[in-house]
Amino acid sequence: MFLAWNEIKQNKLRFILISSVLLLIAYLVFFLSGLVNGLANMNREAVDKWQADAIILTDESDKSLPQSILSTDDVSQVKNANHLAPIAQINAIASRVSDEDTRQGVAIFAVQPDDFIAPNITDGHMFGRKGDVVAADYLKSEGFKVGDKVKLSSSDKYVTIVGFTDHARFNAAPVLYTSFETMQQIKGLPIESDPLVNAVVVQSENISTIKVPTSLEVVETETFIEKLPGYAAQNITLTLMIAFLIVISSVIIAIFLYVLTVQKASMFGVLKAQGISNAYLARSVVAQTFILTVVGVALGFALTWLTGAFLPYKVPVQFDILSMLIYALIFIIVAILGAVFSVLSIFKIDPLKAIGG
Incomplete structure (x- = not known):
């Protein structure tokens, strides 16, 4: 965690951009989840x-x-x-x-x-x-x-x-x-x-x-509600969109972290040459991913609620805290899993080659 946090502080702009991408994806996921609930509620409210x-x-x-x-x-x-x-x-x-x-x-x-x-x-x-x-x-x-x-x-x-x-x-x-x-x-x-x-x-x-x-x-x-015209198809379609967004976000995170890891290959090589283990570096990358994802998701959560407060009455959006927390947890887990590809690349770094030996 020490290495992860200090690197974030030293490269603020780079990591702000990454967190901003995560924020926008999380915002879209949360807003779509509100749309799913809102449209479903329009059909079944009575x-x-x-x-x-x-x-x-x-x-x-x-x-x-x-x-x-x-x-x-x-x-x-x-x-x-x-x-x-x-x-x-x-x-x-x-x-x-x-x-x-x-x-x-x-x-x-x-x-x-x-x-x-x-x-x-x-x-x-x-x-x-x-x-x-x-x-x-x-x-x-x-x-x-x-x-x-x-x-x-x-x-x-x-x-x-x-x-x-x-x-x-x-x-x-x-x-x-x-x-x-x-x-x-x-x-x-x-x-x-x-x-x-x-x-x-x-x-x-x-x-x-x-x-x-x-x-x-x-x-x-509940069976009667599921049979309402368009109800099931609408919910399945929007839920699949959310699932695809989460998968796409994990791929984006994995790519970002892989590129960052490749760019820092010489630094990791120096650290490994000084005796720092692969496990420590792997934990650092995972911790870094966790920090960036939590910040992005938290800001996306706040932005979603702020947007909801200013939406017109006719917009069929209804935010459910429990659903949003579940999506946030899934988002964080998937992001950490995406970081595994970066961790694997660290294991392959040869300290001598990385430092030009």
Whole structure:
């Protein structure tokens, strides 16, 4: 460590440049990890909000909520679940009546206001009358507010925002929560008819004991989320990008250190001629790599958090400290492994040749 640190102090500019490269790579890795979490959260936020163990869908729906249609009789035949909550869902384009240029794609959920999947209210109040909706607070950034009348593309009816809730997006679309009666109106169906239900959300200590008709299936919540359109492909793609970045960074570090080691061959030769062992020099190179990587990763970590504080509200980035720490640890380990190539080159240095003997 003594040799490593003193060399860094003697060649500040060289090692600052190396740490700067590591900083930029670490910054990119951390930012991408935040993007992975943010994009994933956009798709699953409303589902996580249910705090449910499973969801019951029709067997032919391929685990797709809009493609599943349950009858009232189907719902009544679900047995051995602690809590059940029927839900219906459609997609639409919402526009403010006072400003039709303000448009936003939304997912509309019909729920019972006293069920466990009903939204918490952060502004305004829960829907009560027909035509009332509770909106995701993301719509506030689009200009929507409590009291706004909203026209839906899928209906000639109007709804009124009476409240807002937090953390409510489904498949990247903000959610509008409403009653089944309002959903019937939106769909153009008679209010007195039995409401159409897309699924039943379940809380149960043991979902394997839940009994459903043969036409239905019980799907674990995480499995349902994985089947959301584009969710799995998006996560795999971005995670692979992070993995490739880490591999590329290890190669870059290895090249830098190898070039530095070759340039210092005569110095290492002199040190070896004075009796300093290969093991000591190897530890010095590894220690030097560790110092440079930790500094670069720490600065990249700080820069990422600083960037996050100034990002616009619409940028889907969500930083998770645990994930970032894991990536930081992997980054440091991979960098040290990359230094092995430099260590091997030290073993091959002949002291006599290095000093011109």
